[in-house]
Amino acid sequence: MQSKARGFEFSPHPSFMIKDLAKKAVLRSGMLKLSAGRLGPNAAILMYHAVQADPSLHADLFGGIAHSEAVFRNQVELLAREFRPMSLSEVSEYIRGNGEMPKRSVVLTFDDGYADNTETARPILNQVGVPATFYATVSCIEEGILPWPSRLRYAFRSTSLSEWTDTENKRWTLRSPSEREQAYLASCDVCCKLSGRAQDAFVARVAKELETCESPEARGLMMSYDQLRALVRHGHMIGSHTMTHPNMAYVTSDEARNELTESKRLLELKLGVPIKHFSYPCPALSPHWNAETLAETGMAGYETAVTTDNGLVRRGNNLLCLKRIRPTKTVEGLRWNLESAFAGRAG
Numbered sequence: 209m210q211s212k213a214r215g216f217e218f219s220p221h222p223s224f225m226i227k228d229l230a231k232k233a234v235l236r237s238g239m240l241k242l243s244a245g246r247l248g249p250n251a252a253i254l255m256y257h258a259v260q261a262d263p264s265l266h267a268d269l270f271g272g273i274a275h276s277e278a279v280f281r282n283q284v285e286l287l288a289r290e291f292r293p294m295s296l297s298e299v300s301e302y303i304r305g306n307g308e309m310p311k312r313s314v315v316l317t318f319d320d321g322y323a324d325n326t327e328t329a330r331p332i333l334n335q336v337g338v339p340a341t342f343y344a345t346v347s348c349i350e351e352g353i354l355p356w357p358s359r360l361r362y363a364f365r366s367t368s369l370s371e372w373t374d375t376e377n378k379r380w381t382l383r384s385p386s387e388r389e390q391a392y393l394a395s396c397d398v399c400c401k402l403s404g405r406a407q408d409a410f411v412a413r414v415a416k417e418l419e420t421c422e423s424p425e426a427r428g429l430m431m432s433y434d435q436l437r438a439l440v441r442h443g444h445m446i447g448s449h450t451m452t453h454p455n456m457a458y459v460t461s462d463e464a465r466n467e468l469t470e471s472k473r474l475l476e477l478k479l480g481v482p483i484k485h486f487s488y489p490c491p492a493l494s495p496h497w498n499a500e501t502l503a504e505t506g507m508a509g510y511e512t513a514v515t516t517d518n519g520l521v522r523r524g525n526n527l528l529c530l531k532r533i534r535p536t537k538t539v540e541g542l543r544w545n546l547e548s549a550f551a552g553r554a555g
């Protein structure tokens with residue numbers, strides 16, 4: 209889950225459509241590919257979350273983080289046709305300086321551990337021949353519950369109350385979708401600093417205050433260990449996305465260590481494969497990692513860790529804070545983000 213995807217979705221303004229036309233003209237001109245040739249070898253690590261046949265069905269749980277299956281298929285086909293998909297392990301070797309990074313390298317990653325990753329995304333990836341890395345939120349896998357941002361989002365969207373008072377006695381009115389969103393985001397700023405039982409207690413308290421229950425659709429949306437094992441059998445890699453999805457820069461070092469080591473230990477125990485890769489959650493507040501986090505990640509034995517910071521990776525980068533690129537929700541948007549990133553422009 210990531211902060212930018214939490215808001216409600218709005219219809220595009222005409223000015224966006226003009227920008228789209230301008231982007232298409234730049235793409236057609238080949239200008240970006242010419243600029244890309246002047247930069248050194250680099251790779252784009254793409255950050256996905258959920259892939260669903262109809263993302264609007266679970267919008268009260270997932271917000272805007274789900275890709276439609278049809279768009280995802282077209283994006284994967286674009287990547288295979290116009291770019292160079294490879295595994296995170298291969299790219300990490302190039303970053304270490306072992307071999308020359310092929311041009312236009314892309315890596316697919318998925319955060320959180322949703323069941324649709326294996327039910328919907330995996331068959332497409334395997335048909336097209338694209339490997340991916342899936343980062344699992346281990347407590348959510350163990351308990352079959354969605355990460356806390358989804359549980360809080362559902363509480364704020366489904367409550368029939370028109371008001372909520374936060375932990376600092378600030379009153380929030382909940383009369384419109386945007387008021388509910390603001391209150392939800394305020395609750396995220398508190399919850400992201402909590403982990404484990406304290407986090408569970410906070411989510412339960414908010415749900416009680418808002419007089420809501422768990423969504424009847426929420427069960428079965430996280431992967432099982434069997435599904436994670438199936439991903440490994442199909443040639444993909446599993447990484448950790450913590451135990452309970454806190455902001456790792458805001459929890460204590462003991463909590464951060466537990467999130468890193470316990471999730472690694474459990475995944476290795478249940479899957480029987482070494483877990484070398486980590487993804488820092490970005491649920492709310494900034495930053496979502498710091499120097500202390502990186503030190504803990506290294507000490508826990510991870511070889512790579514990805515952030516939600518925007519950008520490409522290249523030789524010599526710190527493997528414990530690798531940048532990623534957002535794929536956007538359209539094929540042309542993905543092409544633009546990649547071409548402009550490879551050309552050294554803002555995405």
Ligand SMILES: [Zn+2]
Nearest residue numbers: 209319320489
């Ligand atoms: Zn996440």
